[in-house]
Amino acid sequence: MVKVGEYNTLSVIRMVDFGLFLDDGKEGILLPKRFVPAGVKVGDELRVFVYHDSEDRIIATTQDPLGVVGDIIALKAVSTTNQGAFLDWGLMKDIFVPKSKQLGTMRVGGIYVVHIYIDEQTGRVTATEKVESMLSNDVLELKEKDAVKLLVYRRTDIGYLCIINGKHTGVLHFSDIYQNIQVGDQLNGYIRKIREENKIDLALGERGYQRIGGEAGKIMELLDSNGGFLPYHDKSDPEDIYDNLGMSKKAFKMAIGNLFKQKLIRIKDNGIEKV
Incomplete structure (x- = not known):
C-alpha cells in the first residue's frame, strides 16, 4: 500500500516519454522524467517520496523533502493567500498551512515550526503550527546527560523552549547560551537536568569532558579522581599549579573561569569544587 507523505519503495512497471510509472496496485504513479535516475529499467525498484502535485494527482519524486508526515x-x-500560507519544504510544490492551523499571521520570509500531517478531508500532505498537543513530558524516554537533537521552538522570559527529539520539550536557559540562536535552529545538545514534574533543563554541545576539552576537561578529570575537590584557586602559587596540574596559572584561571560559567564547579577560598 502506497503511503502519501512518506518514502516508498516501488517497482517500475512501464516507461513513457515523460517519465515512468511505478506500481501502486492500480494504474501506476508517475515519476516525471526530470527525476528518473539514469539506467533505470522496467522491474527495477526505486525509493521515492509520494505526494500530491499542483493538479491534485498522486506523484512520485526522487527529491528529498525537508520533512515527512509525522x-x-x-x-x-x-x-x-486568504486561505493560508505556503512553506518551502524542499519540493517543487510547497506545503500548505491553512489559516485555521496558524497561531498568528504567517508572513513571507518568516520561519515557522510546524507539524506535517495528512489532512483527513483532502488526503493531502499539510502542515500545522499547532504542535504542542503532539509533545509531552509525561513519560520521558530520556535521562540526564543523554545527547539529544533540539529544535528551537520559541523564546520565553528565561530562555528558549526547545523541542527534544521531536517528542518532548525543555528549556535552554539564557545563562547557558554562548552563541547566537533563533527560532527554527536545529542544534545538538544534552539533558543537563530533569526537575520535578519532568521539567527539563538543556545545554548545547556534547556532554561531559569531551565537550569541554583542553585544560578545562583536564581539570574536571582531576576533580573526579580527587573526590571532587582540588586545593588550587586563582591566588595559588603558579609553581604549585604547574607542578601538580601540568598547566600555567594563566591557563588554569581561564579554564576554571570557563567551568564556573558553565556551572560545573564552585570556586571557594581554599580551592575548587565540582558541582
Whole structure:
C-alpha cells in the first residue's frame, strides 16, 4: 500500500516519454522524467517520496523533502493567500498551512515550526503550527546527560523552549547560551537536568569532558579522581599549579573561569569544587 507523505519503495512497471510509472496496485504513479535516475529499467525498484502535485494527482519524486508526515520541523514561508500560507519544504510544490492551523499571521520570509500531517478531508500532505498537543513530558524516554537533537521552538522570559527529539520539550536557559540562536535552529545538545514534574533543563554541545576539552576537561578529570575537590584557586602559587596540574596559572584561571560559567564547579577560598 502506497503511503502519501512518506518514502516508498516501488517497482517500475512501464516507461513513457515523460517519465515512468511505478506500481501502486492500480494504474501506476508517475515519476516525471526530470527525476528518473539514469539506467533505470522496467522491474527495477526505486525509493521515492509520494505526494500530491499542483493538479491534485498522486506523484512520485526522487527529491528529498525537508520533512515527512509525522515530523516537526522549521520551514520558511514563501507565499500567502486568504486561505493560508505556503512553506518551502524542499519540493517543487510547497506545503500548505491553512489559516485555521496558524497561531498568528504567517508572513513571507518568516520561519515557522510546524507539524506535517495528512489532512483527513483532502488526503493531502499539510502542515500545522499547532504542535504542542503532539509533545509531552509525561513519560520521558530520556535521562540526564543523554545527547539529544533540539529544535528551537520559541523564546520565553528565561530562555528558549526547545523541542527534544521531536517528542518532548525543555528549556535552554539564557545563562547557558554562548552563541547566537533563533527560532527554527536545529542544534545538538544534552539533558543537563530533569526537575520535578519532568521539567527539563538543556545545554548545547556534547556532554561531559569531551565537550569541554583542553585544560578545562583536564581539570574536571582531576576533580573526579580527587573526590571532587582540588586545593588550587586563582591566588595559588603558579609553581604549585604547574607542578601538580601540568598547566600555567594563566591557563588554569581561564579554564576554571570557563567551568564556573558553565556551572560545573564552585570556586571557594581554599580551592575548587565540582558541582
